Amino acid sequence: MKTIQEINEKIRSGKAVTLTAEEIVQAVKKDGIKKTARRVDVVTTATFGPMCSSGIYFNIGHATPRIKLGGGKATLNDVPCYAGFAAIDLQLGANALPDSDPRNSIYPGKFAYGGGHVIADLVAGKKLPLKAEGYGTDCYPRTSLHALIGLQDMNEAVLFNFRNCYQNYNVAVNSSPKVIYTYMGILMPEFGNAAFCSAGQLSPLLNDPLYSTIGIGTKIFLGGAQGYVAWWGTQHNPGVARTEKGVPKVPAGTLALIGNLKEMESRWLVGTSMTGYGATLSVGVGIPIPILNEDILAQTAIEDREISAPIVDYAHAYPETKNEVLGYVNYAQLKSGTIEWNGKKIPTGSLSSIRKAREIAHELKNWVEQKKFVLSEPVGTIPSADSGYRFHPLKQGNAKE
Amino acid sequence: MKRMKVVLHFPKESVDKPLVYKLAKDFGLFFNILKAEVKPEEEGLLLVELEGSEEQCQEALKYIESQRVRVQPLSKDISMDKKKCVDCTVCVSLCPTQALEKDQTTGEVNFIKEKCIACGICVKACPYGAMRITF
Incomplete structure (x- = not known):
């Protein structure tokens, strides 16, 4: 019915109609699928929450004399970086912790500062101490380096998250008689x-359940900058049980995302500490869905009450990798603050911020309306429900522990 | 005159005794119940504001403690840093007195200080360091 090029022409001439994934629900209720599909060009989806497989890679520039960090050691603000690449390329993961952090030896650990906090500090404009050691070579003779370095001092600083935007997620409960500290x-x-x-009805992959518009190369909102879908995410698991509309009933698809850290904003990348579990980074992501036809529109009109999530016991089933689901509840119930399970009323809390997700969906809508953002055509597809692609558990083999 | 907020933790066997009534009748205290969670056969919790002379308050608390009720003075203070809060609602489901509430329209989390018993669970739970405890 419409192509991405036609939608982009409308965006450039300021005529494109954009609604958020919440607003589209009301629009479809009022005017129906047919009329709304003709009228609306883009639906913006969003999510904001802790995403542990987030991280950055960056290039620090050559020191005089030169030092080779690849195969050496490096810390940024005492948090260890991965130094397994070329001379001055480093990588830092959101879960990395300073060697001095007591972890859970003082239980439950606080994990007050880790990789996610370093990333947030860099984005906030702070200069941080870099300490590094190399083993020295003929062409890279230096063996130790101390520097104070900020985001703008780096050549490239790229946020590269290899698993974000989980399509649906578990509802965690604890059946045991003691408090547990989990992710x-x-x-x-x-x-x-x-x-x-x-984010339920606002969440990107729940609005495009079979990855028909979101693919490799899709331009997105990432941490306040324009980024891209780089690949499907790790643990991508499209072949799970789905509803008639194709919406997964359990955690399913994931995305790998990439974008320029130098252009990102503090309010969309926040250092995060989970008591007893670890440090991580909360990330704001927004993904536009082009309304190419009525089917795509119908999928974006999904409501919280139509999306179910599995209740999983994090005291037993989760740590023991047992596929036991205690029951299903929908996101309308979850967002109301209480669910009823087995005759018991259980208060619910969300790790994902619906308020922030809503803000991102509106921000992305503004970008489109102000002609700052045009859609990209995906250059590759993400394995879908019928692909046979699956996430399998570890085969330990004969390794001795 | 002295005003103080205390949390009274009742053991199961004391839940059915009219202890708070005695605070008024025998010790001449004014009291205002701010929060009550008292169920038969379960440990009870009462957040009360007491008003009376220093002596009356001390005597009354001594009596209450003699009845195996644990008295927790509200000397700690919890505050919320709105700039750090991302409105995720992790704290909302954990707060035992509903002092943290989600506004269903805006999605914002509000802290209602009057309901807070300073148990500190929100400080431990907040992933963003938005809840603070001061002594």
Whole structure:
């Protein structure tokens, strides 16, 4: 019915109609699928939450004399970087911790500062101490380096997250008699609370459940800058059980995202500490969906009550990798603050910020309306439900522990 | 005159005793119940504001403690740094007194200080360091 080029022409002439994934629900209720599909060109989706497989790679520039960090060691603000690439390319993951952090030896650990906080500090414009050691070569004779370095001092600084935007997620509960500290937050004993982590009807991959418009090369909002879908994410698992509309009932697809860290903003990249679990980074992502036909529009009109998430026991089933689901609840129930399970009312809390996701969806909508953002044509597809692609557990082989 | 906020933790066996009534009748205190969670056969929790002379307050608390009720003075203070809060609602489901509430229209998390018993769970739970405790 429409092509991405036609939509881009409308964006450039200021005539494109853009709605957020929440607004489209109301529009379809009022005018129906047919009329709305003709009228609306773009639907903006978004999510904001802790995304642990986030990280940066950066190039620090050559020191005089030269030092080779590849195969050596490096820390940024005491947080270890990965130094397994060329002389002055480093990588830093959101979960990295200073050697001096006591971890969970003082239980539950606070994890007050880690890789995610370093990334947030850099984006906030802070200069941080870099300490590095190399082993010295004929062409890179130097063996140690101390420098104070900020984002603008780096040649390239790129946010490269190899798993973001989980398509649906578990609802975590605790069946045990003691408090547990998890990546889903603090879980109180005997089903005292339930934690979920998805923007539901606003979430990117729940609005394009079979990856028909989102693909490799899709231009997106990443941390306040324009970034791209680089690949599908790690643990991508499209072949799970789905509803008639193709919406996964359990965690399924994921995306790998990339963008220029130098252009990002503090409010969309926030250092995060999960008591008893670790440090990470909360990331704001927005993805536009081009309304190419009625089917695509119908998928974006999905509502929270139509999306179910599995309740999983993080005291037993999760750590023991048992595929046990205690039941299903929908996102309308989860967002209301209470779910009912087994005759018990359980208060719910979200790790994902719906308020922030809503803001991102509006920001991306503004970009399109102000002609600052045109859509890109994907250059490759993401393995879908019928691809046979799956996420499998580790085969340990005969390795001795 | 003295005003103080205390949290009274009742053991199961004391839940059915009219202890708070005695605070008024025998010790002449004014009291205002700010939060109550008292169920038969379960440990109870009462957040009360007491008003009376220093002596009356001390005597009353001594009596309450003699009845195996644990008294927790509210000397700690919790505050929320709105600039750090991302409105994720992690704290909302953990707060035992509903002092943290989500506004269903805006999605914002609000801190209602009057309901807070300073248990500190939100400080531990907040991934963004937005909840602070001061002594």
